[in-house]
Amino acid sequence: MPAGPRILFFADAGPQVGGGHVMRCLTLARALGERGAECAFVESRAAAGVLRRFGWPAGPVLAMSNTEDLPGLVRWGQDFAASFQPDVVVVDHYRAGAAEETALSGGGARRVVVIDDLADRPHACALLLDPGFGRRREDYAGLVAAGCEVLTGPDFALVRPAFAAARPRSLSRRARHEPPARALVALGLTDVGGVTLRVVEALAPVLGEVRLDVVLGSGAPSLEALNALAGQDRRIRLHVDSTDMAALTATADLAIGAGGSSVWERATVGLPTATVVLAENQAPMAQALAAAGLTLALDARAPGFEAALVAAWSRLTGEPDLRWSLTTRSSELCDGRGAERAAVAILALA
Structure with a gap:
């Protein structure tokens, strides 16, 4: 039997950007692997930690780099590609553009796929994937070559299969319109800026009997203080480096969630959410989703964030019609099968 195509991933991670790039690439790599591809990652130290935590490698090939700077990582990626001989390189890195993508292509010997959600710089790729809400091919006019295939919108959101599997039961339970008993706080494993x-300190006085499931990473700056809070308050339960986000998300009744790629995980199971903007690049989509009635939106960098958070909590817990509207609208937007669609498109290039 002939060997399947080889796919090399080049993904960003770190304290400021979090682990979302690596997580969505890992989801895509697994979808490709199920279809016969052999995948490897060019890793920075931060990316390596995320991959290990979530069960990679799935096969024998794994790249490791000790350099954090982008030019050094690109050079290391070129060296590894020369031995791994990938058919396709997938680049998911906000600081990488056409120059880095051309370098990783080996002078055009390999097809390049770019995952982006900014539409703010030129790319040198055969296929570009942007799952952003409201994103259109026209947003990349002049940024990609005329022959580049551009796939846009939440139909291509890279959501782990466990969320799609949990979707029917989750939506059925939400249709019963029961009072909220559990809330998810998930603002990224890296817990940017603590x-x-x-969030937990602002919500604790208004929780009532609602339980908070709080997800964060083992290196999160909030962890020590939250451990102390959880020791004093039975309503607060910590989940450190959790690998079962699908179950936590599907069984929650509402959420305070980050504005990155986890937006689509929550949408898949119809979880009513106040989406928290943690970085400037997250703001446009969060605001657009809120304007369309798909989420509430808050900005952690804004004055009065804590007061706005408590007001949003009051709406989510006290307005069942709002919760149901958020459930129906968000679940209609994303079915959680985007990784399958993206994998098929990528394999058509190989």
Whole structure:
């Protein structure tokens, strides 16, 4: 039997950007692997930690780099590609553009796929994937070559299969319109700026009997203080480096969630959410989703964030019609099968 195509991933991670790039690439790599591809990652130290935590490698090939700077990582990626001989390189890195993509293509010997959600720089690729809400091919006019295939919108959101599997039961349960008993606080494993502690401290006085499932990473700056809070308050339960986000998301009744790629995980199971903007690049989509009635939106960098958070919590817990509207609208937007669609498109290039 002939060997399947080889796919090399080049993904960003770190304290400021979090692990979302690596997580969505890992989801895509697994979808490709199920279809016969052999996948490997060019890793920075931060990316390596995310991959190990979530069960990679799935096969024998794994790249490891000790350099954090982008030019050094590109050079290391070129060296590894020369031995791995990938058919396709997938680039998911906000600081990478046409120059880095051309370098990783080996002078055009390999097809390049770019995952982006900014539409703010030129790319040198055969296929570009942007799952952003409201994104159109025209947004990349002049940024990609005329022959580049551009796939846009939440139909191509890279959501782990466990969320799609949990979707029917989750939506059925939400249709019963029961009062909220569990809330999910998930603001990224890296907990940028200690935002998780800010959220939990603001909500603790207004929780009532609602239980908080708080997700964060083992290196999160909020962890020590949250451990102390959880020791004093039975309603607060910590989930450190959780690998079962699908179950936590599907069984929650509402959420305070980050504005990155986890938006689509929550939408898949119809979880009513106040989406928290943690970085400038997250703001446009969060605001567009809120304007369309798909989420509430808050900005952690804005003055009065804590007061706005408590107001949003009051709406989510006190307005069942709002919760149901958020459930129906968000679940209609994303079915959680985007990785399958993206994998088929990528394999057509190989």
